[in-house]
Amino acid sequence: MKILILGGTGAVGKNMVDLLSNTDNEIVITSRTKRESHQNVRYIEGNAKSTLFITNILEEYWDVIIDFMVYTTLEFTERVILLLNATSQYIFLSSARVYANSKGSIKETSPRLLDISTDQEFLSSDEYSLTKARQENLLKESGRSNWTIIRPYITYSSQRLQLGVFEKESWLYRALKRRTIVFASDIHSKLTTMTSGLDVAKGIITIIGNRYTLGETFNITSTRSILWSDVLNIYLNVLENHLGSRPKLLLDNIENFHSYYAAKYQINYDRLFNREFDNSKISKYVNVESFISSENGLKECLEDFLKNPIFKGIDWRAEALKDRRTKEIAKLSEISGFKQKIKYLLYRFLIN
Template identity: 55%
Template sequence: MKILILGGTGAMGVFLVKQLKSLNHQVVVTSRRDKISCKNITYVKGDAKDVSFIKGLLSNNWDVIVDFMVYSSLEFNERISLFLDNTAQYVYLSSARVFNNSKTPLTETSLRLLDSLEDKEFLSTDEYSLIKAKQEDVLKKSESNNWTIIRPYITYSENRFQLGVLEKEEWLYRVLKGRAIVFSKELCDKLTTMTHGLDVSKGILAILGNRKAFGETYNITTGTSYSWGEVLNIYLDILEEKLGYLPKVYLLESNKFIELVKNNYQVKYDRCYDRRFDNSKITKLLGDHNYIELKEGLRSCLELFLKKPEFLSINWRLEALKDKFSNEHTSLKEIKGIKPKLSYILNRYIK
């Protein structure tokens, strides 16, 4: 098959590309950075949000387009006909964050926030979970059925380690600098599901070119849930073994944590829900598949990451607030640039 992957360099895309490399499919992957092509994998540098760039790629006939990009409603509506008209199968990355709270394991037909919530203020926003649900509806209302919707939940890899709403730059960076993790006391008791990027990519692979998947939606998650407190303890155990010291943790009340992260809706309408999933639909396509156990998966990923830790940019305003809560201090030598230094000083010592 000829497969085009848009934005295929993230936690799921990297593993999908690795698997496709071992097969005989011809794969083109878009990237905003220069990457070395090899064997049957060709990287094309460009912005997959640029319509002219996309139109150039779509001049080829594709058997499958896998779309990992995040679009506004306007951007998606402008592109969807292009995608559906220029491929045999369009695979759209949605998210299991679209779901409302549920006392039973979530299936593909469980109630979504968009359809069942009464918070008008929230529903008037372009929050990620709502945008994804609206774009799902665009596909379902289209005249075509050559699409497949996939809904991963929280995916981890050797470059992505989430803790509640915190990315690695917001908690693991602090650990490696000897400072405390600042987290939510309330979230410690909430259930979540974390799935290795390799398992998600295998679910996607089972969908590619599969006509049974046309016009269908799949939750691609493990079926095992853990509390965020258990996830935190798994991280702590592995890090203590690898670093030789037990990282410190400072737990905040929910109102203080929301004030800190400024991510009220994701906390309120996702992380504060108990998330459990029924993954039987995708498992039927996967066949005899054993999902990677969380502790084993996090250990292997963390070991790889710790050999050469690399972080994206650090938000020094938030770091200052965390230091204020945990009564810690960051050396100004650690902070690069005058403006970040001033932001840290202002928020840590003056405000």
């Protein structure tokens, strides 16, 4: 099969490419940076959100298109038919963040925030959970059925290790610099579900080219949920072994926590919910019991990251506010650029 992957360079996409590179399929991947092609995998450099770029690629017909891109609702509206016309199966990566709060395990038919929320300010936004739900609607209202919707939840890899809403740059960086990890007490006590990017990739691969999955939606998540407090302890145990001492921890109230992290809807309409999922539908195609446990998977990924710890950009405003709360100070030598140093100092000592 000829398979086009749009934006497949994240925690799930990288694993998927590795798995597909050992097959007889022809794999083409779009990437904004130049990458070396190998085996049956070919990279095309360009921005898949560019109308001209994607139109040229979709002049060719694809057996399967797997779309990892994050679009605005308008962007997706302008290209949804173009994508559906260019393939026999369009696999759309949505998100389990679309779901509303639920007391039990969340099924594919469980209510979505878009459908039942009464928060008009929230509904008037293009927040990620609403954007994905609106794009799902566009597929369902397209008059076509050659699509499959995938709803993963929090995925992790050795390069992506989340703690609540924080990426590793917002908590792990602090720990390795021997400053206090700041976390929200309200999130700390909630249940979550974390799934290895490799396992999500395995699940997606099983439905590629399967006509019985057309027009269907699938949760691809771990079977077992875990408390955020337990996730944190997994991280702390690994770090204690690595550093020789256990990192310090401050469980802050949610009001302060909002000042460190501006995406209030992700906190209020996701991380403050207990998140458990029913994955029985996808279990018809992949052995979900073979998915690695969060305990083992997170431990292995963090240990792997610590062998060569490389961080993306640090939010020095947020770091300054956290340091003010913990009465700590970062070394200015850590901070690249004069403007970032000034920002840190202003928020650490002057600006609330």
